[in-house]
Amino acid sequence: xxxxxxxxxxxxxxxxxxxxxxxxxxxxxxxxxxxxxxxxxxxxxxxxxxxxxxxxxxxxxxxxxxxxxxxxxxxxxxxxxxxxxxxxxxxxxxxxxxxxxxxxxxxxxxxxxxxxxxxxxxxxxxxxxxxxxxxxxxxxxxxxxxxxxxxxxxxxxxxxxxxxxxxxxxxxxxxxxxxxxxxxxxxxxxxxxxxxxxxxxxxxxxxxxxxxxxxxxxxxxxxx
Numbered sequence: 342x343x344x345x346x347x348x349x350x351x352x353x354x355x356x357x358x359x360x361x362x363x364x365x366x367x368x369x370x371x372x373x374x375x376x377x378x379x380x381x382x383x384x385x386x387x388x389x390x391x392x393x394x395x396x397x398x399x400x401x402x403x404x405x406x407x408x409x410x411x412x413x414x415x416x417x418x419x420x421x422x423x424x425x426x427x428x429x430x431x432x433x434x435x436x437x438x439x440x441x442x443x444x445x446x447x448x449x450x451x452x453x454x455x456x457x458x459x460x461x462x463x464x465x466x467x468x469x470x471x472x473x474x475x476x477x478x479x480x481x482x483x484x485x486x487x488x489x490x491x492x493x494x495x496x497x498x499x500x501x502x503x504x505x506x507x508x509x510x511x512x513x514x515x516x517x518x519x520x521x522x523x524x525x526x527x528x529x530x531x532x533x534x535x536x537x538x539x540x541x542x543x544x545x546x547x548x549x550x551x552x553x554x555x556x557x558x559x560x561x562x563x564x565x
Contacts, residue, residue, distance in 0.1 A: 421507045423447070427500055434495045436488055446492035450508040453489055456482035457511050461518045464549030473550040476558070480531045486541045512541075519544035526558035 423431070428447075435445040444452075460482060463473045489508060493501045524543040528535040535542065546552050 421503055423503070427503070430496065430500055431492075431504075434492065436492045436495070438488060444488065444492070446489060446496065446504045447507065449485060449489035449492050450504065450511065452485050453482070453508060454511040456485060457515050457518075460546060460549075460551065461514065463551065464518065464546060466550065468550040468553045470550070476527070476530050476551055476554040479546070479551050480527065483527065483541055484531070487539075490539060515541065516544070518546060520547045523562060525561045526555050529558055529561040530555075 431445040431447055435443040436449075437443050456478075459474060460479065466473050493504050496504060522543055522545040524535040524538060527542055527545065528538065545555060
């Protein structure tokens with residue numbers, strides 16, 4: 342796991358250096374060639390772009406720092422282990438995502454865990470923080486849980502039970518940071534029929550930016 346974290350951090354550092362270098366080049370060009378309001382406006386625009394890039398860097402760096410923690414938290418510290426035979430079955434029964442990617446149940450469970458960790462951490466941040474996720478990111482997390490459910494359903498019963506236990510810590514964490522909901526707002530966000538959704542679609546964060554974003558969808562609470 343450490344190698345992956347190191348790679349992510351290296352990627353973040355490379356991005357940061359590239360942005361800093363580009364910022365200096367643009368600043369030098371402005372000082373040498375352009376004057377007046379246009380130069381000031383361009384400089385301000387570049388600053389916004391650079392700040393956005395720095396936020397990407399910070400997010401990647403945080404991901405690298407927390408990668409091992411995220412994976413360790415999955416399934417109660419790794420209590421469930423999978424044999425080579427089981428891993429082969431998992432790969433053979435991978436499901437196809439909307440993007441066309443094939444993903445097995447364990448990878449979906451790991452992704453679910455990473456998403457819930459992020460959503461949990463965001464609850465303490467203000468809505469104005471540009472790093473926080475919104476209702477569409479929450480929708481993506483719920484869709485990942487859908488894919489996990491589909492991947493579990495096609496496994497043999499013993500392995501399906503094992504994967505369910507593997508994902509149980511994340512499911513429990515999700516329950517602990519959310520409250521029951523009608524599901525109407527998230528169904529509107531995702532443009533899906535709520536009657537076809539499972540329990541995770543009928544919970545929303547108990548606090549934080551996502552809950553504030555969902556207030557814009559309150560009109561759907563009165564829909565049939």
